[in-house]
Amino acid sequence: MPGPELATPAPPIDHRSPGACLACASRLVGLCAPLHPDLLEQVARQSTRGRITSGDTIFHQGDPAREIVSVVDGAVRLVRLLPDGRRAAIGFRFAGDLIGFTAGREHAFSAEAMTDATICRLDRRHLEQFLHRHPVIEARMLDLCMRELAATQDHLLVLGRFSAEERVAAFLVSLAEAQKVRRRSEVMLDLPATRADLGDLLGLTLETVSRVFSAFRRRGLIRLHGIARVELLAPDRLHRLAHAEGSDAGA
Amino acid sequence: MPGPELATPAPPIDHRSPGACLACASRLVGLCAPLHPDLLEQVARQSTRGRITSGDTIFHQGDPAREIVSVVDGAVRLVRLLPDGRRAAIGFRFAGDLIGFTAGREHAFSAEAMTDATICRLDRRHLEQFLHRHPVIEARMLDLCMRELAATQDHLLVLGRFSAEERVAAFLVSLAEAQKVRRRSEVMLDLPATRADLGDLLGLTLETVSRVFSAFRRRGLIRLHGIARVELLAPDRLHRLAHAEGSDAGA
DNA sequence: CGACCTGTTGAAATATATCAAACATGGTGG
């Protein structure tokens, strides 16, 4: 499903030298990296950690891609903007995700904070050199990239052939998945995105998203708690909807 | 060895010498790979080349991903099938493209020949071992993967926010691009796909695709030559349409 | 308090899907 596979549930953070972010470096490497800690510092030393606030742009579509960004905490949306103002979101990213790693010279999309967030910027050059020196990590990177590719292809299916309800269901299911990976509840979901954000992600208008939420609520599929959290009351039925397995004809 | 699960309608395989396909191996490596030819043979030796006919399935969604396939010649569609019969195409692939390389254990989509084609099957294990031994190639692979990811994200934008006409225009432009890369005409395009294939790729019905082609024809944007080729009469206008740059208001 | 943002809901407009029929095309076999 569309989304965040790359996930170590946010390791404890520890900044040795000022600005440096060893935590990010180690997250980059993954859980069981057969690397000497000293090597990590090579990367960490070239990183700067910072806190940003909801709505801030981390980098803009078109900016030279000189940095890779690790999301330490918070939620980020990746959006493409069309000349006439239409927006499409490539995906949402959360703690533990890496964004902005690209083959191109420029970022193909903007990254915007949906919540207050902590991020860590890594110098692209240094990261690439590091990867070249450590093929094991480069192999992990390839693996990561292929997973993200698969997730994006899933999303393609959603946008190409799913109805509005199926799209929203697919999103909720994938969000539950993402929270599970991060050791958070699978049924009580944090929803940092606005209806407009969801519309951009799912290829719908914000009104349609809102209507689908209402319909789900009426059918007893979900319950809204305040504005930023959804409870899945019938994950199984949502799952079937999200996989186009019909049989949820009812009400 | 449970051999024949990979391609149920087992395409006829032409075991020439020991089946080796040096051409595929070198394509995999890329043009200017700093590798000794002997090394290529390691990969080539484990490959089998074969000819398949239009409509054949190269591998099925759900099949164990034991092979990587290189398209030597012809056109292939990658499609995902939903339980209720809906189809969505991930993309089309042509000569020189590599398909089926994945992080998962199983193929997430089916690969079907749109034309008679020549393909080369590489053993996944061997390829992976080869990559591990040759980090330079692995780095190229990562680069390839990131490019494919970027292309898929582009497609996401198309499916999420483009009108039917914009989608078809985007497809034609990208097809022209693909032919240009392959040193073929940028305005006289081979169109191996049926209207239904295009619909699957663009998230439309075949009728809508047909109507858009007719509309483009009426407006003097394209001309159809027989059934399998399109001539772009106004590439610039199509380009603007494909990039949502408006200003093609007219008729 | 008032301005603003997000969300909800309604009514009308519209792009695309669906259903249906006729039309090309290319291959096959008599």
Added chain:
DNA sequence: CCACCATGTTTGATATATTTCAACAGGTCG
């Protein structure tokens, strides 16, 4: 060689899901 068939295409009429436009409600924040 032609008739025929299967397959793909075009076009039309209608249906429908989603968008668009619009009004209103509930928070939040200065």
